[in-house]
Amino acid sequence: MNDAGEFGFELRTCRWAERQWPLEATSDRAVIVARQLGTRDRRWDTIVLECDPDALRKRANFGSNRLDSDLLHVVRNAPADWAYYRDALPDPGYPWRYVRESIHRADDRGILETRKRANRIEIRRKWPYPDWLERVVAIENKPDLDASAARALGAQLEYDVAVALADEVWVATRPTGERVEPVLFEDLPIEAGVLALEPETLSASVEWYPRSLAVDEPGTRILERPAGGARDGSAARFEYVDPAEKRQTRLEIAERAYERGWRSFVETMRPDCRHFELRARTGGQAMPYCHAHGGCQTAAACSGSCPEFEPEPPTWRTHGWPIEGGPGTRLQQLLETRRRRNRPGAD
């Protein structure tokens, strides 16, 4: 399986999750799906946020762009009535001048009220920041899981289970048609779920249910492992991760996921190339397709350095797209519209 296959599989997993998650039919949670997000040490392929539907709608008041940790500090602690910002906000642990910058940014974005009294900046919240995130689900996509891929994946999943930043971790793989999927014989942590996903039809079956991880308890971050081998007696190095730090990290990841969704791939690809096309696939999904490569191209290949890149001819921009740009711009708008449709309450 080449990269294009893994990339295409990942996009199909995202679409499947958008349509089918949560798996329990009784759940009324809303879902946000994103890809390639995580921490400095660990990036997940697909991330599914299970959200309180009413709170998610209220989150839309704060705009479709993410709130970074500095903005979160301000809007989550902003008072209902006017107050001097240093009285209202907890000590940030870094210089107050950075807090003032965040206050101005929040004001510019229209998500905080500010005024000056006696040369002091006072703030008042516009809306309480809602508690919209309920669960974080991480999915690793491995369409063809051979033994060596399983070894690498096993170490990554052990890391996820130990730190317990996500509520659940899963592996999505392509079904083989065998009575027992071979992935179940691989040495993966039993806490990780296994999903067999057929990318053509978007049908999936759960081969192994995951365990919920203890996100509210201290986690263990594995920093280093013994290199292996019979003579390697060295110990693994690890550190504890405080539950409050995990909560904050989860929210920051969720904010990034809220902003980006999973269709952001088109932002780094070249839809303005004459070979670029979006093709309809089962499940109402528009998948990238490259005529020069004859298939789904990776986001990495479809970049400014692609040797086959050819700009869309200028005449494409003048026939029917007089203002908005050519078809490439239209494709970007199409994906942006779909992204917004999946954020309840967003304009």
Ligand code: SF4
């Ligand atoms: S030729 Fe290159 S730049 Fe053009 S669509 Fe294909 S991969 Fe993208």
